[in-house]
Amino acid sequence: MTILPRAQLLSIATAVPPHILDTKDVEVQAAKIFARFGALFEKMQPVFSNTGIERRYSAAPSAWFHEPHGWPDRSALFLSAAKELFKDAAAQALSDAKCKASDIDAIVTVSSTGIATPSIEAHVMHEMGFRTDVHRVPVFGLGCAGGLSGLGLAAKLAVAMPGRKVLLVVIELCTLAFRPDEMTKSNIIASALFGDGAAAAVLCAGADAGHGAIEYAGEHCWPNTIDVMGWRVDPEGFGAIFSRSIPDLASRDLRPAADLFLARHNLTMESIDAFSFHPGGAKVIQALELAFELGEGRLVNERKTLAGYGNMSAPTVLFVLKDCLAAPTKGRRFLCALGPGFTGSFMTMVH
Numbered sequence: 001m002t003i004l005p006r007a008q009l010l011s012i013a014t015a016v017p018p019h020i021l022d023t024k025d026v027e028v029q030a031a032k033i034f035a036r037f038g039a040l041f042e043k044m045q046p047v048f049s050n051t052g053i054e055r056r057y058s059a060a061p062s063a064w065f066h067e068p069h070g071w072p073d074r075s076a077l078f079l080s081a082a083k084e085l086f087k088d089a090a091a092q093a094l095s096d097a098k099c100k101a102s103d104i105d106a107i108v109t110v111s112s113t114g115i116a117t118p119s120i121e122a123h124v125m126h127e128m129g130f131r132t133d134v135h136r137v138p139v140f141g142l143g144c145a146g147g148l149s150g151l152g153l154a155a156k157l158a159v160a161m162p163g164r165k166v167l168l169v170v171i172e173l174c175t176l177a178f179r180p181d182e183m184t185k186s187n188i189i190a191s192a193l194f195g196d197g198a199a200a201a202v203l204c205a206g207a208d209a210g211h212g213a214i215e216y217a218g219e220h221c222w223p224n225t226i227d228v229m230g231w232r233v234d235p236e237g238f239g240a241i242f243s244r245s246i247p248d249l250a251s252r253d254l255r256p257a258a259d260l261f262l263a264r265h266n267l268t269m270e271s272i273d274a275f276s277f278h279p280g281g282a283k284v285i286q287a288l289e290l291a292f293e294l295g296e297g298r299l300v301n302e303r304k305t306l307a308g309y310g311n312m313s314a315p316t317v318l319f320v321l322k323d324c325l326a327a328p329t330k331g332r333r334f335l336c337a338l339g340p341g342f343t344g345s346f347m348t349m350v351h
Contacts, residue, residue, distance in 0.1 A: 005162055007155035008210030009349070010202040011096035012322045015088035016057035016309065017081055017196050021175070023053050029062060030191060037183040044188045052282035052303060056195030056310035058175045065178050074176050074237050078114030082171050083123050085198035090128065090169050093200035097165070101128045104202075105164040106135035106157050110150035110314055112143050112231075113172045113238070120171065143229060144278055145219070145339025146170060146314030147199060152217030152347055158203040171198040172313040177231070177238040190240035193281055195310030199318035211325045212333065215348040216265045220257035222249075225342035246280065246338070251287035254344055258292075258336060261346045272348075273331030275299070276324050278317040279306040280338060288336075314339075 027048040034041040059081035086109070094101060107130065109121045116123070119138035121130075137157070142149050147170045154168040174194035179187050203214070228246060232239035262268055275292065279285050279302035289298055301323045309319060317337045324333075335347040 004159050005206040006213035006215065007158035007166075007203045007205045008207040008213050010165070010204055010207060010210045011093045012201045012211065012318060012325065013089050013092035013096055013199065014315065014319050014322055015085050015092065015198045017059040017085060017173075019058040019061050021056045021058050021062065021195070023048060023051070023055060025062070026192075029065065033066060033180045034183060040183045041188070044185060047188055048192045050282065051192050051310075052285075052306050053193065053310045054307045056175070057197060059173045059196050060175065065180065068180070070236055075114060078173050078176055079116050079120070079123070081173055081196070082111065082114060082116065082120050085171050086120050086124050086169050087128060089171070089198040089200035090167060093167065093202050097202035099165060099202065101130045103165050104130055104134055104167045105161055106137060106154075106166045108137045108139060108150055108154045108157065108166065108168045110139045110142065110146040110168070110170040111172060112141055112146055113174050113177060113313065121169065141340070142314065142343070143339035144280060144311070144313045144316070145337045145341070145343050145345040147317045148278070148335055148337040148345040148347055149219060149339075150314065151201065151214070151318070152345070154201065154203050155214035155217060158205040162206045163204065165202055165204045168201045168203065169198065170200070170315045170318060172196065172315055174311070174313050177240065179236065179239055181236065182239060186240045186242040189242050193311040195312045197309055197312035197315045197319065199315040199322070201318065212329070212349040212351040215332070215350050217347045218261050218264070219346065220261065220344045221341045222253065222257075222343075225249075228340070228342040230340040247283040247287040249342065250284055250338065251291045254288070254336070254338070255291040257344050258334070258346060262348075265348070267348065269334075271332055272334040274324065274329060274333040276317065276321045276333060276335045277302050278337035279303065279320065280311055282306070284338075
């Protein structure tokens with residue numbers, strides 16, 4: 001029986017767009033934008049100060065959010081900003097992995113906040129020096145779980161091509177889905193939580209060194225949960241769908257699914273030495289600490305990432321992972337992200 005080498009994480013890099021959204025200023029601006037809704041907005045306004053977020057980054061300046069935008073405007077800005085973030089994050093990941101664009105054999109590009117055909121990597125690959133025969137794997141629709149599921153997919157591609165390098169790039173421009181025309185709880189939560197960002201990683205199976213090896217990856221999709229999280233599509237653009245049950249699902253149903261994932265690989269939570277989660281929001285972080293019996297306040301890196309960047313959807317867990325890997329780590333790490341489906345994405349890494 002042939003034992004395949006594990007995919008090593010050679011590098012992990014992050015990038016953000018240039019515009020900073022300070023939470024205190026965002027709340028003031030939101031009050032102006034939603035003023036016509038009167039008491040309806042005033043009732044939900046405390047959401048902004050209860051997120052645990054201090055600042056976020058945006059592809060658009062603050063003035064953009066005071067103007068009406070339809071699909072053409074949103075799509076044009078998405079593609080323009082996504083290309084720049086791809087180049088920034090990918091270039092840093094390549095540099096950190098001590099390789100060139102021409103060394104990459106496959107590119108996995110993950111995004112669910114805009115539509116681009118040809119996909120994002122096709123727009124920049126020749127400019128950046130990628131080979132004309134590089135495998136392109138664009139992935140859409142995984143939402144907040146996309147960063148971890150994308151990392152798992154990139155790892156499987158690396159294992160299938162031992163010795164060759166795979167580049168993962170995860171880009172989300174959540175703020176471009178902002179809807180000034182909607183006074184719904186989902187829209188206000190999205191306005192208070194979402195930020196923009198990108199992450200990239202280089203993986204190679206059979207590499208001598210790295211930040212850790214991807215051990216196992218998998219997903220759990222709960223039945224009858226399609227309406228828990230996702231996008232609603234209408235003539236103006238995307239509209240956020242958030243169920244109030246998300247923290248409850250995290251605290252009640254996530255742990256059994258995670259235990260089942262580990263059991264399939266003859267592991268238990270007692271086998272885990274460190275954790276990295278997608279911090280969907282302050283309440284979700286609390287629910288994760290409860291579900292995994294970590295103790296209140298344990299998820300320091302998750303809170304730090306949420307405070308400094310907001311919920312960037314798919315890249316966020318990779319921001320957390322990069323922060324965690326900055327300190328010397330030994331043992332087995334468990335990673336988890338939740339996304340539409342409703343889906344839990346799981347992974348173990350060994351350092």
